[in-house]
Amino acid sequence: MPKRKEIKKVLVIGSGPIIIGQAAEFDYSGSQACRSLMEEGIEVILINSNPATIMTDKETADKIYIEPLTLEFVKKVIFKEKPDGILATLGGQTGLNIATQLVDDGILDKFDIELLGTSPDSIKRAEDRELFRKTMLDINENIPQSIIINNINDGMKFIKKLGFPIIIRPAYTLGGTGSGIAENMDEFINICSKGLQLSMINQVLLEQCVSGWKEIEYEVMRDGNDNCITICNMENFDPVGVHTGDSIVIAPSQTLSDKEYQMLRTASIKIIRNLKIKGGCNIQFALHPKSFNYVVIEVNPRLSRSSALASKATGYPIARVAAKIAIGYSLDEIKNSVTQSTSAFFEPALDYVVTKVPRWPFDKFVSANKQLGTQMKSTGEVMAIGRTFEESLLKAIDSLDIKLTYQLGLSLFENKSADELSVFIKKPTNDRIFAICKALQKGVTVKEIVSLTGIDEFFIFKLSKIVELASEIQNTGIAWLDYNIYSRAKKMGFGDSYISNLVNVDLNEIRALKSKYPIKPVYKIVDTCAGEFEAKTPYYYSTYEEDDDDIKITGTKKILVIGSGPIRIGQGIEFDYCSVNCVKKLKELGFESIIINNNPETVSTDFDTSDKLYFEPLTKECILDIITKEKPMGIIVQFGGQTAINLAYDLKNEGVNILGTSIENIDLSENRERFLNLLSDLKIPLPLGKTAFSLDEAINIASEIGYPVLVRPSYVLGGRAMEIINNDKTLVEYMKLAVDISTKHPILIDKYINGKEIEVDGICDGNNVLIPGIMEHIERAGIHSGDSFAVYPPQKLSNNLKNIIVDYSIKIAQALNVIGLFNIQFVIDNKDRIYVLEVNPRASRTVPILSKITGIPMVNIATQLIMGKTLKDLNYQLGLAKESKFIAVKAPVFSFSKITDLDTYLGPEMKSTGEVMGVDKDYNKALYKAFISAGYSIPTSGNILISLSDFDKKYSISMVKTLINLNFSVLATTNTYKYLLNNNIDNVELISYDNALELLKDNKLVLIINTPRKGKNNQTFGYSLRRISVEYNINCITSIDTANAFINTIKNTQNIKNLDVYPLNNYNINYLMQN
């Protein structure tokens, strides 16, 4: 079946902001699909609210709409564009839900637009629990016994029959939101009522619990001609009960015999045939560990996290092929882009082992509940490739970029006894694997651990081998660390840093061994065919074996770009956006571009993004090994976030040529003392601040500069452990906590300045500076820049202040001799005094946003400057670029529903997982779009609860008046109520804490405005209020400034009925000098 000629214009639906359960993988699949369609000469229209994506880059599609992913706005785009078809199966659950809404809405029939790929009917049959159950039974595939209920009582009977444990799962949610396993009636009622709330069609499924079975996934594809293949299967290290997104996953399956493998493969193909999926889908099975019994857990009739992983694990470009299938091709007609010769109808054969390990946010959310279950909690993941399981696992753990104690069998859990550990590992947690290894070290047997955890003996035994060798290395120490043991360690996958920690010597001493013996890694190709055909893919991994594959090491005109690793809070997809754009430019400039990264979700690890891809841990060792092999001219670190910057210091010391801003100057900006001196030389003010090395010192400093103060350990990313503190008491508490967070570093204490926060991103060639734009935060300083709404161009900033800010920025960039990108945060106090908060001599979170709204390709320019050009050469106007006629509002997006028991109030510690952008010619409209994109629903009537900290009360008066004028009934808690009364606002209703919570649970509140009193405490009313509002999915705003903005938006909603949507291409104006 050849390509369908009648399809000329296709609308691709993106997946929106990064949230837990829906991360960069859809930027990867989406942009790959767009390319796949464009190369077929199809006009591609894209809608996605997430500006940090590569997807929303000019080149990715013919027209790009950064607009809210809601039925209303997607329809607007459809009206405007009248596409022939819509491709929604690449936009994750968001895309799929939009598709379903579009179908039900009837607009598709109206304009006869076809939903390409998997049909609406198929989607329904896979997604709707009841239909799915029926379908599976029809083709006699087993699924866990279950019933659908719309109210709790119906559940009771079923439970009588099946008993506990029982699993509860809402229909139409993603990442398992709201699902959970109930051991008893209370848990059941609790989980179930929330589940009914969260489900789009308030329907939940009660299901037989098959925890402890093997969890196996298959990635399956089918074309319109009913040809089916499985791309690969994957085995979860953790048995069923831990969400696959939170499980260590191995590809291919390790403990399945061919009979089991084929049994599930045959089932997969039977299922995809019956569901008539067109494209890719993911099928999850629970396989009984001691029989051939299995049940189908879930079918995702779309591309997924797993399909991205499968693509990277096998080299098979699933999204690309799925897109071609959607426009009519059959698999045998599509070329295999790896061999270039064979067809896409084949099943990859691996000759290596792939291990994926999730990356959890618990290093930031120290207090959050770390137990894992059916609901996903990780923000990102790493993948590693090795020729043995041990090697791939150890490489993956090295890729996590977390504390070194997190190396198997090292200090972590040392203080726990074997018995304590045996108890601990019963329940799955983020660090269970480390506890297991420690337990093995302390003599708990493999069999015991198997029975405690339900993890397959195969894996535990492998761990025991790692632990054995680790202990052996510990004992030999550096003195006896001879060739024999060192080479065994390398072959098993031990990184040099791991070894150096085991024998506790400096890393360099181990590196010395490597060249002394010498032992060097070889690089093998990921070729989809286990060497059976000659592969063209420049996709490599290291291992310790006899021979390299024939990797062409050509020329010297090449640059190594360091990626940013797993997605985590504070270091998201924006850095992948930057790395990818850097590589694009390098190619255009005629350099060979080499990327090293370890995040399987990203575009940067797509094998045709760079000229060469090394899928490796981002460690000093791995990078140096690659440099030794490739001998690049230099490496670029400023696009890889803090991960790359931190590596740069070590690499520099090894004589690596770091391109762009020099390490000395990066240090100048990061090293507290040096930075203070620099700014005082420049006569640029900083908030008063001192460094404390002891508690007493801290208290003295605090009283000296005066409360409130902002305290934090030095060298942090994402504002970890940063807090605003009002008195000695909380300061003491903090010190206790913070100091054991990082003993190496002293505590920094700054005057907290309660003012407007401003963010500047600039590009500098070492002396001239271009500032594409300034962003003005809606929330006052004190809320992390990543968590605050921000507006471009500034709406409330006088030209005078702008000029000073620009002047400061230029001075700083020049002083730091920045070559490339830099980011500066300022705060302006109520006397219009401007202070510098922070300078980041690297790409920042806001780079993609400014690049897109202004049309100034920041990374593209920066890359050219790094490679020696000047801004003048590129003919750009200097200083602050003229403002675009479009206004952009960036809004943060959180994943609080996934991190149960995390307090949701905002502060200097970053909590958001993603962001969206609202764009319009009018500020209020842009703001409105931002709120909508961020998932706020704008109420028009109903109860609004207000409970404010003393500090914020004074800002609330006009706000409350507005609400009352808009006929909302305003409820306030005691003190807030009193305060309002004293300011003669009397038509506010007083409400007790208990009643407030009741109303909330009865879904009788449309909005909650609750600003916490500083100094958090999980027992307070505020905490319960904030948490419950999350669980019941009701807007709860915790910053008075956000609240004001939101209420203005409510007020304006009437006037801004007729909203228009604008393609990215319209934003831009010309910045080149007119000459």
Next chain:
Amino acid sequence: MKAVLVIEDGSYYTGEAFGAFGEAFGEIVFNTSMTGYQEITTDPSYNGQMVVMTYPLIGNYGFNNDDNESYKTHIQGFIVKEFCDHASNWRINQKNEEYFKFKNIVGIKNIDTRKLTQELRKNGTMFGVISTKTGNTKTLLESLKKEKEKKRNLVMEVTTKVPINHLGKGKKIVLIDFGTKYNIPRILENLSCNLSILPAYSNYKEILKYNPDGIVLSNGPGNPEDLPDIIETIKRLLGEKPILGICLGHQLLGLALGGKTYKLKFGHHGSNHPVKDLQTNKCYITSQNHNYALSNEIDSSVEITHINLNDSTIEGFKHKNLKVLSIQYHPEASPGPTDSGYIFNEFLSIL
């Protein structure tokens, strides 16, 4: 214990020994299946060959009583990256190491199997020797050369010595055993055929004595052109009875119909070979294991029905006026995908 693999081109790989002690000779082929090593070691088609598994972890799920494809192992030697020393699966009933000792297979592990595979891809299948006795590559190379000269009748070595009957209520099928995998009779029995398995060299009369509704020519080892007598027998059977040829059986059928066979550079050995059915335009992932193929110049009485999507070699044909079906791949799977099982029903339906 040390072991070495010496190849006829003089190259060698040093690794560690597992399984039986001694020396093993044979043609080295690589197999890309990620599971199914037990089926592979017991597949009679491998008689005379040593197999290198491209998947690096072998033995993970051990060995059991149910997954054998014949009464004994037929591979001469086994070459792997890692041989699992702690298998885990509920059906295991023998330790990996013991199994190989017991089956008397010489194995070599911890060598760079990807490198070896790529050598075989570039230079084609080669003859080799695994030794756990000596690391003297010179002497091993000489004995290898001698061994290679030896003429063996590989089919004779593996075929059943006496007829075996599986009574069934269904169609009467004669399966001629050139080294059949168990799964072919298994499937025919499940289709309730009345089955007789005959020795490879049964002649025309002996075969027709059973008055079968159809004849199945099984898979088996080696070069079809080494079996002229059998080809003659098949020529006579053509037209007498419906015939289904599988793998070696398919090649023999092709020759009997006046076709030619040739040796592939490194053969097809794996569970992921894409085949297109030219009659329906449908594609299937098939399990394959063969070093020889039917060449395109075949008799005009024959219609090509299946081709391989990787190298467009012939994967199946049927006769234009006789009831003759023939396929190069393994509809009985084991190891590999079961997608082509329908072939058996198709054959039975024309009887």
